[in-house]
Amino acid sequence: MDEFTVWVPTACTLPAAEQPLRVAEFDQLFANHLRSAARVDPHTLDLVLTPESRPTAEALTTKETECCSFFTFDFTNTPAGNLRLRITVPPTQTAVLDALTERLPA
Template sequence: MDDLTWVPDACTLPTAERPFRMAEFDQLFAVHLRGADRVDAQTLDVTLTPDSREVVEDLTARETECCSFFTFTLSSNADELRLRITVPPARTDVLDGLSDRL
């Protein structure tokens, strides 16, 4: 299994379930990722295929439940889905860990 030491103690997802959640993000990125831009230390913009909306909405809703410090913002047009992920300054290490998976 992957090293998830960057996952903060503030995450309420049971430890045994964390690798499965990370696998869901990995699958999303493997199938739908078109690009990513680290805007700044606290912000990551991810561009995905437009048909990923349902998966993204479900995954980000569940992630917000266990890691409430994340802010996920979706926008789209006919050609792409944009997911902006932001974290507070104290959680940039978490965004680093997620960004490293791209």
Template sequence: MDEIWAPQACTLPTADRPFRVAEFDRLFADHLRRAERVDPQTLDLTLGPDSRATVANLTARETECCSFFTFTLSEHTGDLRLRVAVPTTHTAVLDGLTNRLPR
């Protein structure tokens, strides 16, 4: 996401990282309804149903540059559920993403 916590494995050019962070920030600001840190490697997000195209596009592009992410999108009672998982070696990246969530 940004240089402070983006791992060496991230192939997104450094100059593009602030734009990607801004995309996640916008997704959270516009669509996030609930977030739960299930465990150190897993974050569950509940998003509004109108976010499907944005979420699908953003997570596909994020997976291309940071292949260690696992994004699982599902529907539940009209909302979208996005599970974000990382291996143990990348919990700091998930910590960084979690810290971007609105409080």
């Protein structure tokens, strides 16, 4: 099983050739802007990102929603001025959220 098998479910409409590029976009967002992460429950992941990440994060999540409509991405500001990105998936897609969580930097 390659690294994209779990990450990219069959419900995804993104062409296979573009899937590694999308994963790399998430990796770059995490590397450049992630402050903290918390798995709220099996279906929910909260990320705290730098405030300047908003345009990049919004553009990326918009693209991701177009090909994987099961994702829900919600943005709010934290009291400290950071950006909170809450990612939710339905119960049938928790493996995808697991794979995304595994890509977060230690």
